Amino acid sequence: MNSNFDILIIGGGAAGFFTAINIVEKNPKCKVAILERGSEVLSKVRVSGGGRCNVTHACFEPNELVKFYPRGEKELRGPFHQFCSGDTVEWFNNHGVELKMEADGRMFPVSNSSQTIIDCFLQATQKLGITVLTGQSVQSIFKKDNLWKIETQNENYITEKLILATGSNPKIWEMLQTFGHAIVNPVPSLFTFNIKDARIKELPGVSAQVSIKVKDSKLTSTGPLLITHWGMSGPAILKLSAWGARILSEKKYQFTIFVNWLNDSDSEEIEQQLKKLKQEQAKKMVSKKSPFDLTNRLWESLVLASNIQEETKWADLSKVQIQALSNQLTKGIFQVNGKSTFKEEFVTAGGIDLKEINFKTMGSKLHENLYFAGEIVNIDAITGGFNFQNAWTSGFILANAV
Incomplete structure (x- = not known):
């Protein structure tokens, strides 16, 4: 009928x-x-x-x-x-x-x-x-x-x-x-990044204002990033996944990102600030308190990743360590290995x-x-x-x- x-x-x-x-x-x-x-x-x-x-x-x-x-x-x-x-x-x-x-x-x-x-x-x-x-x-x-x-x-x-x-x-x-x-x-568009990395393993729930760049591409994004059990999420990552939907699909979701944990500060600027802190905070332990707009837990993790021991004092930082820390803060390299669907927002x-x-x-x-x-x-x-x-x-x- x-x-x-x-x-x-x-x-x-x-x-x-x-x-x-x-x-x-x-x-x-x-x-x-x-x-x-x-x-x-x-x-x-x-x-x-x-x-x-x-x-x-x-x-x-x-x-x-x-x-x-x-x-x-x-x-x-x-x-x-x-x-x-x-x-x-x-x-x-x-x-x-x-x-x-x-x-x-x-x-x-x-x-x-x-x-x-x-x-x-x-x-x-x-x-x-x-x-x-x-x-x-x-x-x-x-x-x-x-x-x-x-x-x-x-x-x-x-x-x-x-x-x-x-x-x-x-x-x-x-x-x-x-x-x-x-x-x-x-x-797929709007997905989160799967990243296994010692620096963020213990930090699910920690967030920061970042800027991100995908290696070998023009893809960049800024905004809040959220560390999860699987890797990274939050608006900065979701935006990147939407604008990069085709490119990241071609890369089969295997790619490298650079994370600037201090949003848009460049590494030389940060290096100068770290040298200043070396003078001003000489007797204090580097890992204990974040001098930047980062949670102490994330700061400590990035300090340790820069080959700086937990009890090292600011005064004892070598030039190489300062450079390493500046790089961790502004040019952190992370390998993305796959994606996860963001909640139920399947787009x-x-x-x-x-x-x-x-x-x-x-x-x-x-x-x-x-x-x-x-x-x-x-x-x-x-x-x-x-x-x-x-x-x-x-x-x-x-x-x-x-």
Whole structure:
């Protein structure tokens, strides 16, 4: 049997729901359905932001906002001028959800629960008469006389306009390739670095403001770094993993990083400071107290790594030791051996080639009445609410277009 809809949305996640709600709010007569392959909708929204749902980021200037997208920076400029983070805040406010901003700019529902966002979407789809169908895994997509025909394992659907909001779904990408769309091969983004190193082995939980560089590449990053049981994490590492998603994949996640534990101080400057400390703190033990903005535990570990004994006094430091310590502080060399997924925030770089999308409508340039929303396209961002913002913006533009 065939079910007919004006518009069919495949994918019951953030982008799919936001698109559906915006379409029917603008055009209440429109018959819209959402097909979801899983048994429940919005499951990624539920776990995002540690279960609090990091809805967007308090960066309200489109030309600044695009800088958080390793893939999509150029393409999103126009869309963000139409629907930016401020519009997101207003949209949720109008739908009964108040957002708040945290110190790092991330924005969450005031309730601190992702359930608030899920309830908002479910209530809106109910009120607007949008059909939500779960357990519908798409088996094939056909195009026949200006109509799209979708087959799931137990049902056929016919629709005038087809919207794909399936995220990083290889099966759907394969189907799109049969329609002539190019897919940029997906690689992981937002991951932490596995590093086995005596200097950090005993320090899980310690953090520092650092700058990092990947050897033999142009990749650099600054920000907080967190030492974990497996190696290194925190914003500085996650940013590096997003901007370097392709390069690090090519290196098979085996590479060398340089860590400057003192952010942007250079080694000569630090060497001078250490010589001064040698005079001023002559009788004190080097390893005991950090003279820099580092925890004492991390300081002690770097001192020992510079071949300076625990009881060595400042006065007794040799030129070679001072140089070694300066290098440990500003040019620490660490071998990365593999990666780990960051919490449950699984993001991939890859998807539909951006050249094949009209960013004024989010429509396919190859097929009429075929549209894309969210992460199915080759756009991804660093952590902080930016991937959701892409879902809201693409959904809003798409709703206007159809």
